[in-house]
Amino acid sequence: MSEPLIAVRSLSKWYGAWCALDRISLHVKAGSCTVLCGPSGSGKSTLLRCLNGLEEWEEGEVSIGGTPVAHRARDLRRLRREVGMVFQSFNLFPHLDALTNVTLAPRVVGRRRRTEAEQAGMALLDRVGLAGHARKLPADLSGGQQQRVAIARALAMQPRALLFDEPTSALDPESIKEVLDVIVGLAKSGTTMVVVTHEMGFARHVADEVVFMDKGRIVEASDPDTFFDRTVSDRIRCFLGHRDRAYSN
């Protein structure tokens, strides 16, 4: 079996006495889509942020493509070019238009030529369906459009893997669909991705593996069919059941 693209070995993180991550181990194969889910405060976002070094941890090891994630600034920067991240609140650069948001990192960090970066950037905006909005500032775009620009921005560095931190939690239902469509398209084209989300339908549809976390631990990691239909965990059945039942009567 080939080496996983992202390997987490026995990762632990504490905030003071509070154990945010408790000996987490996780493997993400190249070209696969892993969905992290679980209740709020379960540590799924923290785990995701460890994967590109946005969070530090106390014990264990994370490696991307066989290279351990070190916290030395220079190594971290190299790693981050290989792992793209999409945030819940988009975090677009508000002073730059959509195209410049996408091309800034390739130009400044990747030292690509402006024309070349802009060509690639336009292709990416086209891929997320926003070629016509290239010169608009983030403030003039809807939430869904902003998040799609953020996805294009993350793709512009040609990362080996993409991390999504609740990419649709700040969006209205219509925008959720347009963003999920883009993510599904990426998953189908074989992009390696780890997605923290509460969208269970999406998880079932695209995930190769669903990881359920609670209180800093992985409760279950399995394929979607097993996870949604045949799980033996009461905790997960409870979680899924609450979601299904909410507001239904």
Place this chain on the structure above:
Amino acid sequence: MAAARLHGPSIRRRFASRAGVLLAMAAAHPFSLLVTLVLLYAAWIVGERIVSWGIIHATFIADDRSGCNPGGACWAFVVNRLPQFLFGFYPEAERWRALAAVLAPPALMLLAVAPEFRGRRLVVAAGFSLYPLLAFALLAGGLPGLPAVSTERWGGLTLTMLVGMSAFVLSFPLAILLALARTSSLPALRLVAAGFIEFWRGLPLVAILFMSVIMLPLFLPPGVEAPRLSLALAGITFYSAAYLAEVVRGGLQGIGRGQYEAAGALGFGFWSMQGYVVLPQALRSVVPAIVNAAIALFKDTTYVMVVGLFDLLNIVVAGLSDANWIGLAAEGYVFVGVIYWTICFGMSRMSARFEHGAQGARPAGAAAGAGR
């Protein structure tokens, strides 16, 4: 013809309807009408006296005080001494150099508010940042074709412009570094920056100027002698940097953590993150406060008189004691006031333009492009 026939009556009708609205408003608000009339009358009285003193009964050409009409302003004093007020004791044959140093900043400001053309931002940015160096070199001379002129002879508006602009331009990068250090995650850096800022901000500028001229030479290597002008300029620069650093820090505090994380996640290092993501946003959000500081600084340059430099104000005040022109303080101070006000108003207009620009399309993106 057809257009005139079409528009003529409609304009007249619009005017008539406006006047009608005014009359209706006046009738509906009698107290406002009264206040308006009183204010108009007061403005007329004040304005009439100013125009009468400053223009109608003023004398512009005379050889000395006795040639001036006693009922009006004696601008002849200012006219006769204008070269000195503008250029200090700069040699007459070399005054074009001083003139260039005086006119460059307003020219750059005009360029800054001019309509966009290719390379405009680059020219403005380069002009402002190179001004201290180029103006000093031009005024000091010492090159073939540019005879050396001692700083003792620089003065008037030339000196004011040189000190004000140079102190601002030199203190700006220092202020950014101080603000970054003060918001750094390294405690030692924070402490040093906070100490520097509190030290310079806590002293009166007059004290700083005296200390710079007396104490800074003690820190210079033996044998090196710096002119008083440079020492005073160094003091004002530190003073201004301390104030500006706090303004910039205010801007930095407005930048959310998400911006740092987004830039970090894309692989930006510290300086490129600051240069392309954080500072363009932070500085733009504090443009009014920066211009406010620049205007205050420009006026504070008048304090250089305490170390014996003849800036615009000091040289005019010195001229007041001339026996031929005794008793013309009003004219002197009004002249100084008008010049300061004009320059500060220009800065304020420039600021307004930048603020409007902030709402337009991608100025920082263009600046970032120009920088690379």
